[in-house]
Amino acid sequence: xxxxxxxxxxxxxxxxxxxxxxxxxxxxxxxxxxxxxxxxxxxxxxxxxxxxxxxxxxxxxxxxxxxxxxxxxxxxxxxxxxxxxxxxxxxxxxxxxxxxxxxxxxxxxxxxxxxxxxxxxxxxxxxxxxxxxxxxxxxxxxxxxxxxxxxxxxxxxxxxxxxxxxxxxxxxxxxxxxxxxxxxxxxxxxxxxxxxxxxxxxxxxxxxxxxxxxxxxxxxxxxxxxxxxxxxxxxxxxxxxxxxxxxxxxxxxxxxxxxxxxxxxxxxxxxxxxxxxxxxxxxxxxxxxxxxxxxxxxxxxxxxxxxxxxxxxxxxxxxxxxxxxxxxxxx
Amino acid sequence: xxxxxxxxxxxxxxxxxxxxxxxxxxxxxxxxxxxxxxxxxxxxxxxxxxxxxxxxxxxxxxxxxxxxxxxxxxxxxxxxxxxxxxxxxxxxxxxxxxxxxxxxxxxxxxxxxxxxxxxxxxxxxxxxxxxxxxxxxxxxxxxxxxxxxxxxxxxxxxxxxxxxxxxxxxxxxxxxxxxxxxxxxxxxxxxxxxxxxxxxxxxxxxxxxxxxxxxxxxxxxxxxxxxxxxxxxxxxxxxxxxxxxxxxxxxxxxxxxxxxxxxxxxxxxxxxxxxxxxxxxxxxxxxxxxxxxxxxxxxxxxxxxxxxxxxxxxxxxxxxxxxxxxxxxxx
Numbered sequence: 001x002x003x004x005x006x007x008x009x010x011x012x013x014x015x016x017x018x019x020x021x022x023x024x025x026x027x028x029x030x031x032x033x034x035x036x037x038x039x040x041x042x043x044x045x046x047x048x049x050x051x052x053x054x055x056x057x058x059x060x061x062x063x064x065x066x067x068x069x070x071x072x073x074x075x076x077x078x079x080x081x082x083x084x085x086x087x088x089x090x091x092x093x094x095x096x097x098x099x100x101x102x103x104x105x106x107x108x109x110x111x112x113x114x115x116x117x118x119x120x121x122x123x124x125x126x127x128x129x130x131x132x133x134x135x136x137x138x139x140x141x142x143x144x145x146x147x148x149x150x151x152x153x154x155x156x157x158x159x160x161x162x163x164x165x166x167x168x169x170x171x172x173x174x175x176x177x178x179x180x181x182x183x184x185x186x187x188x189x190x191x192x193x194x195x196x197x198x199x200x201x202x203x204x205x206x207x208x209x210x211x212x213x214x215x216x217x218x219x220x221x222x223x224x225x226x227x228x229x230x231x232x233x234x235x236x237x238x239x240x241x242x243x244x245x246x247x248x249x250x251x252x253x254x255x256x257x258x259x260x261x262x263x264x265x266x267x268x269x270x271x272x273x274x275x276x277x278x279x280x281x282x283x284x285x286x287x288x289x290x291x292x293x294x295x296x297x298x299x300x301x302x303x304x305x306x307x308x309x310x311x312x313x314x315x316x317x318x319x320x321x322x323x324x325x326x327x328x329x330x331x
Numbered sequence: 332x333x334x335x336x337x338x339x340x341x342x343x344x345x346x347x348x349x350x351x352x353x354x355x356x357x358x359x360x361x362x363x364x365x366x367x368x369x370x371x372x373x374x375x376x377x378x379x380x381x382x383x384x385x386x387x388x389x390x391x392x393x394x395x396x397x398x399x400x401x402x403x404x405x406x407x408x409x410x411x412x413x414x415x416x417x418x419x420x421x422x423x424x425x426x427x428x429x430x431x432x433x434x435x436x437x438x439x440x441x442x443x444x445x446x447x448x449x450x451x452x453x454x455x456x457x458x459x460x461x462x463x464x465x466x467x468x469x470x471x472x473x474x475x476x477x478x479x480x481x482x483x484x485x486x487x488x489x490x491x492x493x494x495x496x497x498x499x500x501x502x503x504x505x506x507x508x509x510x511x512x513x514x515x516x517x518x519x520x521x522x523x524x525x526x527x528x529x530x531x532x533x534x535x536x537x538x539x540x541x542x543x544x545x546x547x548x549x550x551x552x553x554x555x556x557x558x559x560x561x562x563x564x565x566x567x568x569x570x571x572x573x574x575x576x577x578x579x580x581x582x583x584x585x586x587x588x589x590x591x592x593x594x595x596x597x598x599x600x601x602x603x604x605x606x607x608x609x610x611x612x613x614x615x616x617x618x619x620x621x622x623x624x625x626x627x628x629x630x631x632x633x634x635x636x637x638x639x640x641x642x643x644x645x646x647x648x649x650x651x652x653x654x655x656x657x658x659x660x661x662x
Contacts, residue, residue: 088339091630114546139494145434150388153596155486162598163470165635172629173592176508184629254508261504265593267493298503299422300411305495 011067013058013075014323016048016120019043019094022057025319026065026072029327031131033316035065046097051106058111072115076326078123078318079103081168087117087256090166116157116329120318122168125152127321128205128272132312137270141171141262143255144275144311148183148225149191153266159325171195175258193254196233196277200226200246206243214243237281248277252285256292260327263297263306276313282310338383342398344389344406345654347451348381349622350374353388356650357396357403360658362462364647366396375429382437385421388443388512388610405445409454413497418448421497423475446584447660449490451649453499457490458652459603461613468601472503472593474586475642478558480516480522480529484597490656502526506589524585528565529609530578537574545574561607568612579608583616587623594628594637605642613641 009029011257016023024037037060062069081092087104106309108115118126123144128134138157144150151170153160160168171191172184179188183197192198203225206212215236220228236244259271271293273286290308293301297303313320339359345355355368355630368391370384385408393400396424418435428457439446449457456473459465465473475481482501484491496519502522503515515530523529534556539542546567551559567575590602602624604617621639628634644651 082633086544152594155491156489158487160486160597162633162636163600164594164598164633166428166597166630166633167594167598169595169629169633172595174627175505177510177588179508186627186629189629249343257505257508261592262596263493263495263501264497264503265482265498265596266491267495267498296505298500298517298520301496302413302493302495302497302500305493310509327455 009125010073011035011065011071011074012036012323012327013061013148014321014326015054015075015077016079016123016318016321016322017041017054018082018120018318022050022053023315023319024057024061025316025323026061026067027320027323028316028330030321031320034065034067035061037061038062039132044094046295047101047106049136050095051110053099054107055110057322058109063168066194069111069113072113074116074326074330075107075111076123076324077103077115077117077324078120078322079117080120080273083117083119083164086218087115087167089117093280114326114330116326118322119161120152122161122318123321123325124150124274124313125154125321126324127313127317127319128311129154130324131275131320132317133309134270135273137264137268139268141170141259141266141268142272142274142311143259144254145195145251145273145277146230146275147196149195149255153268154265164269171259173261175254175261186188190254190258193208194251194258196228196230197226198328199251202247202250203243212215212243215239215241215300216244219230230280233277234280237284248281248285251277252288256289259289259293263293267302268306270309271306272311273308274317278310286310297309337408337510339654340592341404343654343658344392344400344403345650345652345657346385346389346406346408347454347653348372348385348410349451349649350407350411353381353384354422354646354650355388356647356654357392357398358614358651358654362651362654365398366392366394368392368395374426375460376639378437380434381426382441385438386441400442400444403444405447405455405657405661406438406442407655408434408438408446408448408507409451409653410448411451414448414450415496418446420448426598427624445657445661447657449656450492450635451655452481453483453492454652454656455481455605455644455648456485456499456603456650456652458644458650459605459642459657462601463648464640465601468599470597471601471603472501472590472597472599472600473603473605473642474590476582476586476604476608477561477606478527480586483601486597501589501593502613504592506585506592510566517596521585521589525589527580528557528560530582531559533578534559534574535579543574546570546572547575561611564608565611577614578593579612580619582608583619587620590620590624590626591627591629591634592641594624594634597618598633599637602637602639603642604639607647609641610645617641
């Protein structure tokens with residue numbers, strides 16, 4: 001069947017541009033990974049410097065997959081910025097010089113193939129929806145707890161980017177009016193409680209100021225706990241460290257209440273929990289999130305229609321989601 | 332042009348079934364009102380009793396419009412309950428006996444015309460979107476402050492009912508974890524601050540328990556302030572009553588912060604503020620809501636793409652929205 005073979009031959013690339021590394025996957029149309037590439041971002045080289053690194057990373061991945069870049073049907077990119085319909089990256093706090101930069105035009109010219117870009121967390125959510133823990137769902141909310149708290153929404157198959165192309169910043173929904181200060185400058189954001197940076201502020205206060213004992217003191221040598229590795233949190237959790245258990249419990253309670261508000265507003269049938277903290281401690285933490293959500297959803301019965309699951313794609317989520325985005329856009 | 336005349340001749344009914352009254356409009360396809368009917372609900376007569384009253388109200392409206400019920404293309408109904416796809420009304424707290432009642436089948440049989448139903452606040456939001464203050468918007472959030480705080484969401488033309496058919500209960504998003512008790516039993520819901528019932532609890536506390544002076548004492552003869560009329564709030568506001576100004580200010584601040592979370596999550600281009608309190612004091616209160624929203628939206632620039640407006644349809648919103656729903660469903 002020539003048609004089938006023709007489809008089988010189509011190749012895509014998905015590129016995850018992060019603050020520290022660039023990660024590229026070459027895939028078939030159904031998302032099977034044929035090869036990968038990985039390069040340091042070297043974001044200090046500025047926008048053009050990063051674009052050059054993206055090109056090198058794509059070549060590395062193509063070589064690994066034994067695919068010519070010129071044969072790619074389309075290239076999807078996930079970047080840590082809102083992306084406008086014309087492919088402009090509006091602002092990426094971790095990327096020096098990324099202020100209204102022409103991300104898609106620059107890459108399309110450099111790579112010679114059609115390029116489509118999306119915000120990285122949105123891409124990761126789309127990846128889980130299409131190829132991961134969201135398969136079979138109609139409406140999905142993704143919540144990713146790492147340094148920050150990233151979020152994405154798929155409403156009946158469509159990625160919700162908002163009329164402003166900047167929506168689904170779910171870590172900055174406000175759950176505690178006049179509450180804890182968040183990195184964004186506001187107070188009481190979900191991220192101020194349910195993220196490593198938010199938990200770190202509590203660790204700094206409880207250990208540094210109140211002298212509360214915690215195994216974190218031996219396991220984390222820096223004086224600043226605002227970005228403790230997830231593996232260290234895991235070790236402390238498993239050692240039943242009281243402060244870490246309390247703080248992760250609080251984070252999960254807030255995350256569950258945030259999820260409840262999203263169920264109350266949007267009625268998703270699936271909520272995917274991912275990010276470094278859930279990769280390390282997902283089976284322990286998922287029930288905490290779920291029970292807090294169950295206790296705060298309105299009307300109470302509506303909670304039963306939403307299933308909570310752990311993300312499945314790990315580090316591949318953004319690149320795979322970017323590939324799905326490109327596949328849908330390019331046809 | 333025969334085609335135009337044929338469309339001009341099509342007639343619809345929109346029926347708003349409320350806890351105290353039933354209100355029916357007969358309209359053309361473009362929503363022009365040709366006649367109306369109004370009956371007490373007499374909800375104590377139970378589901379079948381209310382269905383009979385709906386039939387009488389429709390007849391009254393048809394007579395007023397000089398239209399035969401048999402000539403109606405379709406009938407839309409807004410009811411204070413979640414509505415399942417098969418037309419079941421799940422539960423209506425103000426309507427005795429409404430537990431999983433067959434609303435659409437019962438009315439279709441009684442009225443002999445195609446019937447389509449939607450939750451009343453969702454219908455009101457759809458009405459504003461199509462025929463009122465939401466005209467020209469793509470994605471819209473409706474927030475209606477009365478006894479409770481009702482909400483509705485239109486995402487790119489589609490009413491968001493959720494996979495559970497119970498979504499957009501925006502008054503029960505949680506803004507203050509462990510905060511004020513809400514009528515729903517949870518704590519810290521938006522409605523616990525931004526509704527007449529929520530404000531009433533503060534009035535009861537401040538006047539009844541702390542003895543704080545307020546003109547409410549002379550203007551509202553009941554000892555219980557939990558459902559003060561909007562016109563009385565208006566009089567107190569205009570007299571610069573300190574307690575009423577403070578409490579309405581607080582309600583608007585919470586409403587604005589709730590709106591900010593919805594902008595952060597969904598990026599709507601329009602937010603419509605309605606309900607009795609805004610009908611009475613809209614021009615005074617809208618700037619308070621807007622400034623609280625501006626101060627809490629993330630990223631800050633994304634706020635500029637959302638326009639805040641006052642609802643335009645008043646008491647007609649639900650019936651007109653129900654008519655629009657029926658028109659879209661029936662074609």
